[in-house]
Amino acid sequence: MPIHSNIFSCKKEIDQNLTVDIYRVEGIPKDDNRFRNLSKVKENLSHRLRVLVVLYSPGEQDYAMALEPTSATEFSEAGYSVKIEKRTEPLVNYPQQLREFHYEATRNILESHGLWIYTYNRYFEYFPEKVIDTYEIYRGICFRFDLIEHKIYITIDPATRVTTCSTVWELISKLGREEAKKILTNRYVLATQEKGKSIYQISKIDFNKNVNDKCIQTADKNYSIKEYFRRPGGKPELADSISDDECVIFVRRGKGAKELSMAPSLLKLVLRTEDFPRERTVKRDLLNEVYLSAERRRILTQKFLTILNPLRLGVGRSTEFEIKDISETTKQAGVISAPKLVFGNNMSLTPDFSNYGSFMKNTLHQFGPPKKATFTNNRLLLIYPSTIARGIMRGFYDDCKWISRKFFRTYLPDRPIFYNYPDVNIRKEYESFRGDVDAVIAVIQHEGETERYINFKEWFDKPNQVLTYRVIDERYRLPREQIGRYHNLVINVCAGLLGKMGGRPWILDSKLSADFYVGLDVGGEKKARVACYTFFDEYGNYVGEEWRPQRAEDIDPLELKRTVVNAVQGYREHVNSMVFHRDGEFTGKEIQGVELVQSELIRNGTMTENSTITCVNVKKTVPYRLYEVLKDQQRGCRIGSYLILNTHSGIIATSGAPLLRQGTARPMLIELVAPFDKADIRTVIQDIYHLSFMHWGSILLKMKLPATLRYADALTPFALRNIRITGVPL
Numbered sequence: 096m097p098i099h100s101n102i103f104s105c106k107k108e109i110d111q112n113l114t115v116d117i118y119r120v121e122g123i124p125k126d127d128n129r130f131r132n133l134s135k136v137k138e139n140l141s142h143r144l145r146v147l148v149v150l151y152s153p154g155e156q157d158y159a160m161a162l163e164p165t166s167a168t169e170f171s172e173a174g175y176s177v178k179i180e181k182r183t184e185p186l187v188n189y190p191q192q193l194r195e196f197h198y199e200a201t202r203n204i205l206e207s208h209g210l211w212i213y214t215y216n217r218y219f220e221y222f223p224e225k226v227i228d229t230y231e232i233y234r235g236i237c238f239r240f241d242l243i244e245h246k247i248y249i250t251i252d253p254a255t256r257v258t259t260c261s262t263v264w265e266l267i268s269k270l271g272r273e274e275a276k277k278i279l280t281n282r283y284v285l286a287t288q289e290k291g292k293s294i295y296q297i298s299k300i301d302f303n304k305n306v307n308d309k310c311i312q313t314a315d316k317n318y319s320i321k322e323y324f325r326r327p328g329g330k331p332e333l334a335d336s337i338s339d340d341e342c343v344i345f346v347r348r349g350k351g352a353k354e355l356s357m358a359p360s361l362l363k364l365v366l367r368t369e370d371f372p373r374e375r376t377v378k379r380d381l382l383n384e385v386y387l388s389a390e391r392r393r394i395l396t397q398k399f400l401t402i403l404n405p406l407r408l409g410v411g412r413s414t415e416f417e418i419k420d421i422s423e424t425t426k427q428a429g430v431i432s433a434p435k436l437v438f439g440n441n442m443s444l445t446p447d448f449s450n451y452g453s454f455m456k457n458t459l460h461q462f463g464p465p466k467k468a469t470f471t472n473n474r475l476l477l478i479y480p481s482t483i484a485r486g487i488m489r490g491f492y493d494d495c496k497w498i499s500r501k502f503f504r505t506y507l508p509d510r511p512i513f514y515n516y517p518d519v520n521i522r523k524e525y526e527s528f529r530g531d532v533d534a535v536i537a538v539i540q541h542e543g544e545t546e547r548y549i550n551f552k553e554w555f556d557k558p559n560q561v562l563t564y565r566v567i568d569e570r571y572r573l574p575r576e577q578i579g580r581y582h583n584l585v586i587n588v589c590a591g592l593l594g595k596m597g598g599r600p601w602i603l604d605s606k607l608s609a610d611f612y613v614g615l616d617v618g619g620e621k622k623a624r625v626a627c628y629t630f631f632d633e634y635g636n637y638v639g640e641e642w643r644p645q646r647a648e649d650i651d652p653l654e655l656k657r658t659v660v661n662a663v664q665g666y667r668e669h670v671n672s673m674v675f676h677r678d679g680e681f682t683g684k685e686i687q688g689v690e691l692v693q694s695e696l697i698r699n700g701t702m703t704e705n706s707t708i709t710c711v712n713v714k715k716t717v718p719y720r721l722y723e724v725l726k727d728q729q730r731g732c733r734i735g736s737y738l739i740l741n742t743h744s745g746i747i748a749t750s751g752a753p754l755l756r757q758g759t760a761r762p763m764l765i766e767l768v769a770p771f772d773k774a775d776i777r778t779v780i781q782d783i784y785h786l787s788f789m790h791w792g793s794i795l796l797k798m799k800l801p802a803t804l805r806y807a808d809a810l811t812p813f814a815l816r817n818i819r820i821t822g823v824p825l
Contacts, residue, residue, distance in 0.1 A: 096723035096730075098428040100738055100746075101251055101396050102421040105414050108245040109193065113186040113412070116164055120150075120157040122175035132175070133157060140177060143168050146409055147203075149195040160192050163409050190242050197240045197247060197414065200406050208402060210235070211291040216718075217254055221291060225384075228377045229260045230366065232384050233285075236399040237718040243741050249403070249416055252718035253395035255385050256294075257366045258285050264341055264359035267300070276300050283365040284346065286357055287333070294365060295346035298354055304343035310356040320358050336360065350620065386758030389722050389729045422724075427739040427777070431747070434785040435604035439463030439504065443604040446788070448734055448754050452795030456502070456586065459600060459794065463504035468598035470508060470533045476525065477511040478551070479538040481518050483564060488513065488538075491567045491585075495536070498585045503593050503600070508533070522554045534592055535559035538567065553818045558595035560588055586794050594791045595822025602789075603635040607782045608774070609672040609709070613659055614803030615685070616678040617648055618811030625814040626650045627807040630662050635789045635802060637823045638666055642814035648682070655688030660695050670702055674709045674774075674782065676803040681710055681768045689771060710771035711779055713804055714764040719746045721762055731759035737780050743767040747780045749787040749799050763799070792825030 118140065123132050133150050137159055141148040144164040151158055159177065169178050186193055198216065210218040219235030226232070235254040240247055259266065263284060267275040279297055286293050304310055309317040318326065320343065324334035337358045344362065345354045368385060371378045387395070397418070405415035422428070435443045439462040447454040479488050496507045512532075514521055525532070535555045539547050542563055551561050566588065569581040590600060614629040624645050630638040641658050645651060663670055675681075675689060689710055696702040721732035734751035744766045751760035765780050786801035798805050809824035 096725040096728065097423055098430075098732065098736055098738060099393075099422040099722045099724045100420050101393075101718070101720045101722075102241075102738075102740075103249050103251070103400060103416040103418070104421060105247045105249075105416050107415075109187060109242075109247065110412075111185070111187055113193075114163055114183040115186050115189070115192070116161045116167060116179065117181040117184055118159040118161065118169075119178050119180045120159055120175060121178070123157055136175060136177060139170075139172065140168070143170070147196050147199050149192055149199055151189070151192055151195070160189070162186070162196055163412065194240045194242055194247070196408060197249075197406060198238075200408050200414075201238055201240075201403060204403055204406070205236070209291070211293060213254075213256075213294055219254070219256060219292075223258075226260065227380050227384070228372070228374075230377075230381060231258045231260055231363070232256075232381075233258065234395065238399075238403075239718050241740070241744075243744070247414055248421070248740075249400075249406075250718050251396045251399050251403075252720055253387065253392055253399065255387070256285070257371075257381060257385065258363040259366065261363070262360045263344065263362040263364060264338070266364060267342070267359055272302055279364070284344075284362040285365055286346065287361050293348075295348055295355070295357075297344055298347050299345040300342060300359075301345060302342045304356075305339075306337050306341045306343060306358050307339060308343070310343055320356055333361065382757065389724075389731045389759055392720065392759055393722065393724075393729060421738070421740075423738070428721075429737060430733050431735040431737060431781050431784050433735060434788060436601040436788065437465050437604045438601050439465055441465070451754055451797060452583075455600075455794050456583070459502040463502070464598055464600045465602055466597065466599040467503065467505050468593035468596035470506075470596075472531050472533050473508045474532050475508045475511040476514065476532050476535045477537075478514050478516065478521055478535065480540050480564070481515040482540060483515075483538065483567070485513060485515070487567060490570070492536075494570070494582075494585050495589055498582065499589045499593065502586060503589060503598060505593055505598065511536075522550075525554060529557065532557050534596060536588070536592065537561045538564055540564050549816060549818070552813060552820060553816070556819065556821060558592060558822050560592040560595070562588055583795055587792065590794050591792045591825040594825045595820075597822070599636065600791050600794060603785060606633045607635065607785060608778045609633065609674040609707075609782070610670045611663060611666070611673045612782075612786070612803050613662075613673065613675045614678070614801070614807040615650065615675060616804055616807035616811060617645070617650065618808070619815050623815055624648065625811060626654070626658075627810045627814055628658055628662070629803055629807045629810070630666065631786070631789075631803055632666075635786055637789075637802070637806065638662070640806070640810055640824065642810060644814075644817075649684045650682075650688060652684050652688035652691055655685060656691035656695060659688075659692045660699075663696060663701055664699070668701070670696065670706065672707045672709075673702075674711060674779070675771075676711050676713050676783070676801060677768075678713060678715075678800075678804045678808065680712045680714070680766075686710065686768065686771070707773065708771050709774040709779065710768040711783075712764075712766040712768055713783065713801065714766070715800060717746075717761075717764045719762045719764065720759050721746070721748055721751075722759065731755065732762075734760070735784060736760075736762070737777070737784075738762075739776060739780075742776060743772055745776050745780050747784055749784055749801075750797065754797060791823065 137148050144161050146164045147162045149160050167179050205218045209221040217237045219233045223231035224234040233256040237252045237254045239250040283296050306320040309319050311318040311323045321334045325331045341358050344357050344359050347354050371381045405413040407413045433446050435445050437443050442462045499505045499507050537551045566584045610633050612631040616627045619625050626643050628641045643654050693708050721736045723730050732748050732751045734754050736748045739745040746762040748760040748762040783801045789802035790798045806824050813820050
């Protein structure tokens with residue numbers, strides 16, 4: 096069946112005569128309120144000129160750009176100034192701002208139709224589309240613009256949010272204070288405020304404060320929540336709807352954002368799929384609204400395209416889009432075959448997607464792995480809380496021994512060393528004979544013991560696997576006919592431990608297109624960031640990892656050079672081709688770092704002048720969809736489906752039918768980055784797809800990301816705490 100997408104091309108190429116005026120913005124402090132203050136500048140300038148305005152900051156200086164104004168202006172206000180910098184500049188010289196003007200125009204249209212903003216490119220309709228039982232279904236749009244070969248493309252994907260009909264105040268009354276604090280803190284809520292609706296995260300429920308207490312500060316006065324709504328220009332009807340005995344809930348839009356005070360009767364809980372009721376019919380109906388069928392998703396896509404089309408940019412200026420989506424009739428598209436995987440005895444097999452988990456498990460059972468883990472000292476440490484009986488732990492370890500023999504052809508030590516805590520000083524005992532230990536299995540009581548989990552990871556420098564008691568208890572909780580679920584959990588425990596010890600359940604049968612692969616990911620927050628690197632060979636085999644702390648989002652060029660050069664030289668003598676995968680987008684400084692890597696490897700003889708390096712952006716949070724459509728038949732794309740957008744970009748679905756049994760897969764965007772962009776984009780996409788099969792820590796579930804980035808991401812929480820882990824971060 097032909098492959099279709101949710102991407103629509105504009106009918107005409109970009110008008111080369113579009114011009115902008117550029118304004119210099121001065122006096123905005125570089126603090127946490129910078130972007131909020133810049134947004135106010137943008138709104139002020141747009142109001143004065145009555146045209147679209149966008150912001151951009153190419154360096155330390157901030158600028159505003161106005162689209163084809165009929166006049167100019169300069170002004171100073173509230174400590175900042177806006178002064179004209181350039182007049183009638185060609186907009187085509189600013190491709191990123193060209194896209195931003197289309198985003199701004201889209202937001203204006205959606206807000207004019209009453210939709211409320213969730214994120215900068217995601218809006219929801221004001222009223223719920225439908226009510227199912229006691230749940231409200233809100234429908235929205237996620238959109239994206241791309242500039243490809245002198246044309247603007249819009250991508251539209253319907254979005255869904257499910258909320259309770261009951262207010263948070265009603266939930267608190269039902270749950271009780273302590274249970275409400277436990278369940279609702281950090282959850283997302285839909286708020287009805289003066290300017291429509293918004294989604295916030297609950298940071299605190301304060302039962303010591305009342306809606307009549309003064310908790311809202313403005314420039315000139317303090318208000319209670321009810322007083323705030325009754326002030327001139329407020330909404331007194333909202334104040335009347337709030338009960339006098341309500342507590343105060345503090346919410347924020349995101350980490351580090353300012354806390355706001357709200358009444359719980361004006362909030363509704365946003366549900367996750369795991370919150371859906373157990374009642375089968377209601378749960379099924381809700382899941383069908385979240386995981387839309389291909390037909391329903393495409394109908395809603397056309398609805399939102401109709402709302403936006405044509406997209407008005409100004410007086411006499413608009414962008415009109417085709418109503419037919421980009422498909423394989425106009426672009427290169429297809430389905431990439433799954434790679435052959437090598438198991439034990441050099442057995443090479445292609446995965447069976449119709450029953451993927453069973454195929455992987457049965458194949459391992461029949462042939463074993465191509466590479467086994469090794470125990471040098473034949474000694475394993477088993478650590479568990481004193482609340483668990485030793486007999487229970489012995490039974491679990493016997494299951495681990497059986498699974499390791501059966502699936503991984505590896506014999507775990509027959510007699511592990513048992514330590515229970517807090518009766519034994521685990522850290523002290525481990526330090527006393529750590530040189531004789533090969534590996535550690537540690538059990539924590541429940542998932543909430545984050546600190547203990549981190550301590551174990553920090554203390555044990557040998558390969559280790561930390562799990563919760565829930566895994567062990569499944570053996571006694573599940574009925575006999577479902578005991579296979581417990582065995583699957585034990586398989587993953589063994590796969591994780593043995594993988595860190597050098598075992599590989601499978602590797603690729605055929606070489607990838609390059610000799611060496613580097614995964615780059617930057618994680619953390621403003622005050623604590625870390626750059627994580629993973630290294631893979633041409634068969635998708637994990638070579639090693641490294642990480643470095645840093646202050647900014649982009650990786651320091653010299654640090655990148657040192658880290659990668661050391662990794663390459665420590666692995667092989669000559670490298671003819673190397674590929675960098677960046678989670679998100681390469682920065683200019685990082686490209687400088689790659690250039691330094693290339694120069695150094697050529698200088699020391701590891702690479703030649705003819706050797707190649709390729710840099711790839713891998714973007715996973717993008718709203719693309721692929722479908723298979725033939726007359727009245729419409730379905731989500733198959734796993735491995737791809738669409739080439741141009742010679743430097745394409746999308747790939749590393750999941751999909753029949754592996755994905757409900758909904759439609761969300762492909763990733765793959766981009767080649769200049770000047771390291773000479774590779775064939777389809778080959779690059781195929782490599783990424785094949786690397787997504789290296790899911791050694793979860794045998795039954797294939798992952799979405801390529802292993803280069805999946806394991807770099809898994810390394811991040813340990814790197815942020817300066818914990819050096821041993822082996823693959825499974």
